[in-house]
Amino acid sequence: MCEVCAIFGAGEHWSDFGRVRNERFPFGDIRHYREERRRRIAMINDLIEPLGASCEDWDGEILAVFDRHGRSRLAPTLSDLWSAVEALTGERIDPLLGQGVGGAVQ
Amino acid sequence: MTERLPLFIITGFLGSGKTTLLQQLLRKPSTGTTGVVVNEFGEVGLDHRLLVHAKEHLELVEGGCICCARRQDIGEAIHDLVRRAQREGGNPLARAVIETTGLADPSPVVSALGRDPWMRAHVRLGRVICVLDAVNGLASIAAHGEALRQLAVADTVVVTKMDMGRAAEWGDLVSAVRSVTPDARILDAHAPDFDLEQVFAAEDGVTPLHGSGFRAEDTTHAANWTSFVMHRDGALDWPAFTLWLSALLHAHGSRIVRVKGLLRTTTSPAPLVIHGVQHVVHPPRHLRPEDDDGQPGYLVFITNGIGRREIEESLDRFLDRVRHPGARIIGTAAVVARERAKA
Known part of the structure; x- marks a missing residue:
C-alpha cells in the first residue's frame, strides 16, 4: 500500500505479476491480484508447515514468517522468503530434493 | 509515474565490433537520444555528448556468486546520465546503453537492475545484445568461458564481419548460437535489411519465437x-x-x-x-x-x-x-531420513 495516498499497489517483484496487465498500479485488477496473493500464501503455509513454520501477509506487501516459538522474520519479496524459512527452521530449501520445497538439515 | 528508461547492454568478446555498433547507433538521429555508459577510459573512441565513464567495480558479496556482485558503479553512472540529460535540456533520453569490456561478464549489470532500488524504479532492462565476430567468434566461444557467458546472457546476437573472406558460414554461426541460447534473435550486421532501430527497439529482452526456431536436442x-x-x-x-x-x-x-x-x-x-x-x-x-x-x-x-x-x-x-494441499508427502530429506531410521 502507498504510505502517502493509501492506494493499494501491486508488488514490483517478478512473482507479483499475478496482475492481469502491465500497469504498475493495476487499480482495476486489485481484487484479482489480492486473491492470487492470498492463494500463494496458503500454498506457502501448506509447504512450510511440516518444517514448523508459518507465513502471514503483512499489509499486502511483505511476507512475515514465524516458527513454532513465535520468532519471526520478514521477507520483503518471494525471493527473500526461502532464506527466512531456512533461518528459522534450520532446513535447507531445495526443490531438486525430495517433495515440495525439499530440504535437508544443515 | 514516468516510464522507466530502457537500458541496453552491448556485450561481446574482445575485438568483436561492439563500439562500431554503438557508433552506428549514435550517428543515426532517427533512433532518438541515447545516453552511453562505458566501463573504461581509452577503450572507446566515442565523441558523444551524453557519455559517462564508470570504472568497473565489482564488489563480491557473501557467497561470491558473480551475479550477486554489487555493481554500484552502474547505478551511479545511469543516475548521472539522467541528471545530465535533464540539465542540458533537449529531447529526453530514449534509452541508455552500456558497453561492457570484452572480457566482462554482463550478468552483474543485469543483476544490478533488479537489486538496486533506484534502478528498479527508474530503469528497466531493454535488451542484452551480444556482438559476435564471424571470423573469430566460433573459436572464442569454444575457448573462452567469458565469450560463452556473454552469448548465454544475450537475447539478441549481432553477427559482424560477415563481409570478410575468413568469415564462418552463416549456418555454422546460427547453429552455434542456437546451441547456447535457443531463442535469441540473430541478426547479420551486413545484411541489407539490418535495422538498427529494430536492434534497439524499446522492448523487453525476450522475443517469443515459434517452436520451429528451437533446436530439438539439449x-x-x-x-x-x-x-x-x-x-x-x-x-x-x-x-x-x-x-x-x-x-x-x-x-x-x-x-x-x-x-x-x-x-x-x-x-x-x-x-x-x-x-x-x-x-x-x-x-x-x-x-x-x-x-x-x-x-x-x-x-x-x-x-x-x-x-x-x-x-x-x-x-x-x-x-x-x-x-494436493495437506498431503503429507512433503518429506524433506531430513524427515525422509528419520522415517527410514524408524523403519
Whole structure:
C-alpha cells in the first residue's frame, strides 16, 4: 500500500505479476491480484508447515514468517522468503530434493 | 509515474565490433537520444555528448556468486546520465546503453537492475545484445568461458564481419548460437535489411519465437553447461510456479545462467514473457493480444551442471504437490531420513 495516498499497489517483484496487465498500479485488477496473493500464501503455509513454520501477509506487501516459538522474520519479496524459512527452521530449501520445497538439515 | 528508461547492454568478446555498433547507433538521429555508459577510459573512441565513464567495480558479496556482485558503479553512472540529460535540456533520453569490456561478464549489470532500488524504479532492462565476430567468434566461444557467458546472457546476437573472406558460414554461426541460447534473435550486421532501430527497439529482452526456431536436442557445452527448452502445455498455476522458480533460484541460482521464455498461466489471459539471469528475474511482461499466436508455453534454461530431467521432474513434482494441499508427502530429506531410521 502507498504510505502517502493509501492506494493499494501491486508488488514490483517478478512473482507479483499475478496482475492481469502491465500497469504498475493495476487499480482495476486489485481484487484479482489480492486473491492470487492470498492463494500463494496458503500454498506457502501448506509447504512450510511440516518444517514448523508459518507465513502471514503483512499489509499486502511483505511476507512475515514465524516458527513454532513465535520468532519471526520478514521477507520483503518471494525471493527473500526461502532464506527466512531456512533461518528459522534450520532446513535447507531445495526443490531438486525430495517433495515440495525439499530440504535437508544443515 | 514516468516510464522507466530502457537500458541496453552491448556485450561481446574482445575485438568483436561492439563500439562500431554503438557508433552506428549514435550517428543515426532517427533512433532518438541515447545516453552511453562505458566501463573504461581509452577503450572507446566515442565523441558523444551524453557519455559517462564508470570504472568497473565489482564488489563480491557473501557467497561470491558473480551475479550477486554489487555493481554500484552502474547505478551511479545511469543516475548521472539522467541528471545530465535533464540539465542540458533537449529531447529526453530514449534509452541508455552500456558497453561492457570484452572480457566482462554482463550478468552483474543485469543483476544490478533488479537489486538496486533506484534502478528498479527508474530503469528497466531493454535488451542484452551480444556482438559476435564471424571470423573469430566460433573459436572464442569454444575457448573462452567469458565469450560463452556473454552469448548465454544475450537475447539478441549481432553477427559482424560477415563481409570478410575468413568469415564462418552463416549456418555454422546460427547453429552455434542456437546451441547456447535457443531463442535469441540473430541478426547479420551486413545484411541489407539490418535495422538498427529494430536492434534497439524499446522492448523487453525476450522475443517469443515459434517452436520451429528451437533446436530439438539439449546441448552440452564446455564447462558443463547445458541449454534446453522445456515445453509446457496448458496453463501453469502462476502462484505455484513462482514458488517453485523462486525456491529453485534460491538454492541453485548460481548454476542457472539464464531462464527465459513465454508462459501461459492461470492468472491472466495474455501469455507472460519472463527472463532472468542467475538469481535475478526481471518483472515479466504481458504479451499484447496481437502478438499472441497461440503457441504453447516454453522455458529456455541455460544451466551449469543441472540437467533438464532434474528441473522438469522438480517442477512437475512441485505442481503436483500444491494441487494436493495437506498431503503429507512433503518429506524433506531430513524427515525422509528419520522415517527410514524408524523403519
